[in-house]
Amino acid sequence: MATQNDCCVKVSLRIRPQMAKEKIEGCHICTCVTPGETQVVMGKDKAFTYDFVFDLDAQQHQIYSACVHKLVEGCFEGYNATVFAYGQTGSGKTYTMGTGFDVTISEEELGIIPRAVQHLFQGIQKRRLDAQSAGMPLPEFKVSAQFLELYNEEILDLFDSTRDPEARGRKSNIKIHEDGSGGIYTTGVTSRLVSSEEEVRYLCVYDLCSAWVIYWSHWNEIRIDINCFLKCPWYYCACFISA
Numbered sequence: 001m002a003t004q005n006d007c008c009v010k011v012s013l014r015i016r017p018q019m020a021k022e023k024i025e026g027c028h029i030c031t032c033v034t035p036g037e038t039q040v041v042m043g044k045d046k047a048f049t050y051d052f053v054f055d056l057d058a059q060q061h062q063i064y065s066a067c068v069h070k071l072v073e074g075c076f077e078g079y080n081a082t083v084f085a086y087g088q089t090g091s092g093k094t095y096t097m098g099t100g101f102d103v104t105i106s107e108e109e110l111g112i113i114p115r116a117v118q119h120l121f122q123g124i125q126k127r128r129l130d131a132q133s134a135g136m137p138l139p140e141f142k143v144s145a146q147f148l149e150l151y152n153e154e155i156l157d158l159f160d161s162t163r164d165p166e167a168r169g170r171k172s173n174i175k176i177h178e179d180g181s182g183g184i185y186t187t188g189v190t191s192r193l194v195s196s197e198e199e200v201r202y203l204c205v206y207d208l209c210s211a212w213v214i215y216w217s218h219w220n221e222i223r224i225d226i227n228c229f230l231k232c233p234w235y236y237c238a239c240f241i242s243a
């Protein structure tokens, strides 16, 4: 029988620090987290427990190590993973996930998406070097990226260079399906083959800049499929990261 620890869905809570405006307005902090506990107390006595709770001072690397590192490693073992942020407007979803095209922010402030991309390509490099030192055939990896925006039930393909900015509101050719075993897959989405972290960063920064000016929204999503094959048989791993 599955125990609570086997559960494949983990929920983490992050409390963001107050913004300057909130401090100026004299807003109070109504949450209390006991260090080392995964519980938050709201107000005087409303306690909620999560798999992880991160208080105001949590750093981006702590979130990644606790919640995402294992999932990306799992991709190399053939597991799929999804990470998504949920919360009211201004609660810190974009900050936590990161978008990959914040060229001005420091390394420490990088969010989950750029960290996951970096981790993925470092993992590939490590496996190649390990194989080389063991005198084994070099493993081959194929990484493809998709970038979709979902907003108000509308789907936009941000990697589709032929898209028409005026097409907003028109029905998209992209379809989201569910297969017989409950797996979700999409059709009609542009997939870009990528071979390095820099390439993904380039795509996000340069290819999407114009798209984002036009299509800025509250929801965005990056999908990374890794087809990793070590000669024969080949393994398929996918990491589905969404913000």
Ligand SMILES: Nc1ncnc2c1ncn2[C@@H]1O[C@H](COP(=O)(O)OP(=O)(O)OP(=O)(O)O)[C@@H](O)[C@H]1O
Binding pocket: 015, 016, 017, 019, 087, 088, 089, 090, 091, 092, 093, 094, 095, 096, 217, 218
């Ligand atoms: N952990 C944090 N540390 C420092 N600043 C943060 C943190 N989380 C969020 N912020 C800041 O708070 C503001 C709101 O965060 P953010 O834009 O990520 O919210 P959001 O949930 O994505 O909002 P929306 O749904 O409106 O897009 C931003 O200025 C962001 O830089």
